[in-house]
Amino acid sequence: MMYRSLFPRDVLAELNRLQREMQQAFHLSPSIRGIARxxxxxxxxxxxxxxxxxxxxxxxxxxxxxxxxxxxxxxxxxxxxxxxxxxxxxxxxxxxxxxxxxxxxxxxxxxxxxxxxxxxxxxxxxxxxxxxxxxxxxxxxxxx
Amino acid sequence: MSDNSPAVKKETTADEAALLPPVDVVEDASGITLYADLPGVPKEKLNLHVEADTLTIEGEIDLEMPGGMEASHAEVSLPRYRRVFTLSKELDASKVSAEFRNGVLKLAIPKAEHAQPRKVEVKIL
Missing domain, CATH: 2.60.40.790 (Immunoglobulin-like)
Known part of the structure; x- marks a missing residue:
């Protein structure tokens, strides 16, 4: 569905995922309880x-x-x-x-x-x- | 709290960084109900604005921070929320009613009366 991509939450979810991956990549020793952001x-x-x-x-x-x-x-x-x-x-x-x-x-x-x-x-x-x-x-x- | 008059306020620019509050929007026969999470915003710092068919929700976070506090971990990193919605024509923006409790805003936007049938008088000249 075309209109779905117009909703900002999907973009944000993507950004969140990206941010998570970046944090995991750069945070070499994360806390055992995770980042939990x-x-x-x-x-x-x-x-x-x-x-x-x-x-x-x-x-x-x-x-x-x-x-x-x-x-x-x-x-x-x-x-x-x-x-x-x-x-x-x-x-x-x-x-x-x-x-x-x-x-x-x-x-x-x-x-x-x-x-x-x-x-x-x-x-x-x-x-x-x-x-x-x-x-x-x-x-x-x-x-x- | 009902705020549908264009309140006197300082214009916040649209590009000022703000958090996007999560919302739920539910529609039934009487209209639309919107719930928004705005934790940390006191009632007097909540700003609802309806102009033409645009609904703007803005709020400033006000936490009583003791002096000299240093943040060691911040997930809420901006002091304000802002979200804009476009209302559709069948909604009556002048009858928006709002409740704000424990950081949750509940907005009820009723459907307009003009949807009801009206009789048109025909004059014979």
Whole structure:
């Protein structure tokens, strides 16, 4: 079908595949959990000297159903996004949004304190802030 | 939230880099329903724009980032979303209604009334 190629998502899927192949070609020692780019929820990870912040872009989810766990330095975010079922007479023209169960795993740095975790869900973004251990904080040493 | 008046806003150029949000579009007898994933966009930074038969969805991501944060891994690498759709004639763009919750936008675009039969009066001169 000719018109199919006009939809940008097909071009994007191709680009994604290309990007994946490029990453695999250049990333000689990828993480054992893979690159996982393009998974749901998309994740950004950032850090400050006091904390590690993980942003999971998971829109349209009841925060009570989200399962966030930290075990042995590994953070797991799991849950399910249910789909609003269209009526019987309805026609689906575009279907790009994720639905179903999801699970993503992030390895945390060694210096995080698993007891100092704060998780918030706002505007469809789950933000998990994990404090770093006191002993790992940079300290200025005074010279006598 | 219903935003069908051409809002006063700064014109974002079409070529400004933006993420393409994933959407679902479902049609039934009453009209078209569009769902778009716009995580990270607060309500006040969502911009819906209907002009002639073009529907533009734009949103700025606003995450409260502590100062001095350094990103170590970023999959969402641009701070805005943008997607443009062309509406067809039988849709009534002036009656678009929108709901925005938890980063999911739901737009309902009803079918126009003019599809209904109308009687034409013939004047005899």
């Amino acid at each position: 393009g998974g749901f929820p998309a994740m950004n990870v950032g850090g400050t000297p006091q904390s590690v912040d993980i942003f999971a872009f998971a829109p349209g989810i009841d925060p009570a159903t989200l399962d966030v766990q930290i075990e042995k330095g590994v953070l797991t975010v799991a849950g399910e996004r249910k789909r609003d079922l269209p009526g019987e007479e309805a026609t689906v023209h575009i279907d790009e949004r994720f639905d179903g169960r999801f699970r993503r795993v992030v390895t945390l740095p060694d210096d995080v304190d698993a007891n100092a975790v704060d998780a918030k869900y706002r505007d469809g973004v789950l933000r998990i802030s994990i404090g770093r251990k006191q002993s790992a904080q940079p300290r200025r040493i005074t010279i006598q």
